[in-house]
Amino acid sequence: MTNDEIRDFLQQSIDENRVMLFMKGTPNQPACGFSARTAAALNALGVQYAALDILPDPRIREELSALSGWPTIPQLFVDKELVGGSDIVIEMFEAGELAELLGVEQPEEFAAEPQPEPVKRPIGLENRLD
Amino acid sequence: MPTPTELQERIEAALPGAEVSVDDLTGGGDHFRAEIVSDRFQGLSRIQQHKLVYDVFGAEIGGPIHALSIKTSTPGATQ
Numbered sequence: 001m002t003n004d005e006i007r008d009f010l011q012q013s014i015d016e017n018r019v020m021l022f023m024k025g026t027p028n029q030p031a032c033g034f035s036a037r038t039a040a041a042l043n044a045l046g047v048q049y050a051a052l053d054i055l056p057d058p059r060i061r062e063e064l065s066a067l068s069g070w071p072t073i074p075q076l077f078v079d080k081e082l083v084g085g086s087d088i089v090i091e092m093f094e095a096g097e098l099a100e101l102l103g104v105e106q107p108e109e110f111a112a113e114p115q116p117e118p119v120k121r122p123i124g125l126e127n128r129l130d
Numbered sequence: 131m132p133t134p135t136e137l138q139e140r141i142e143a144a145l146p147g148a149e150v151s152v153d154d155l156t157g158g159g160d161h162f163r164a165e166i167v168s169d170r171f172q173g174l175s176r177i178q179q180h181k182l183v184y185d186v187f188g189a190e191i192g193g194p195i196h197a198l199s200i201k202t203s204t205p206g207a208t209q
Contacts, residue, residue, distance in 0.1 A: 071191040
């Protein structure tokens with residue numbers, strides 16, 4: 001795949017999925033604590049979302065950051081707009097703003113989540129740009 | 131390897147008057163948490179606030195600074 005094709009694919013993912021999450025790993029097997037917490041917030045709200053693992057090719061992350069202007073992963077898009085990374089998504093979730101944005105009920109049983117677990121650091125899974 | 135103090139000083143230099151605290155989350159010198167209180171954030175969306183901080187470090191984010199967790203607020207704001 002060329003870089004242009006990757007960028008087109010990313011743009012198409014954003015355009016075609018109302019709630020689109022770019023993350024490290026998958027919602028079932030997140031490869032990073034920040035991605036895990038972001039997916040967990042969406043799961044707690046019970047919304048349908050599409051998720052793309054950016055790890056398989058470093059160019060996915062390069063093209064995504066070029067397209068969004070946002071340097072880190074995860075990145076959540078809703079209605080084609082960048083909502084933010086994990087800090088913003090978790091803040092909005094805890095304030096009930098994410099539920100409002102997505103048009104769903106805030107789960108009542110929700111209690112503040114613990115801080116992210118220390119990120120596991122097997123060297124092979126790191127996805128550095130340099 | 132960047133230190134929390136270095137990150138703190140660079141953010142303070144970019145956002146004069148800001149109250150900044152930076153922690154090294156893992157002790158490894160590449161996963162950081164920054165809390166910043168600045169009146170520069172007034173009227174900006176969360177995305178814009180965080181971008182102001184990311185912009186201090188440019189391409190170092192994702193490189194030497196593997197992860198930078200950010201919490202922004204304005205003076206006097208609760209939460």
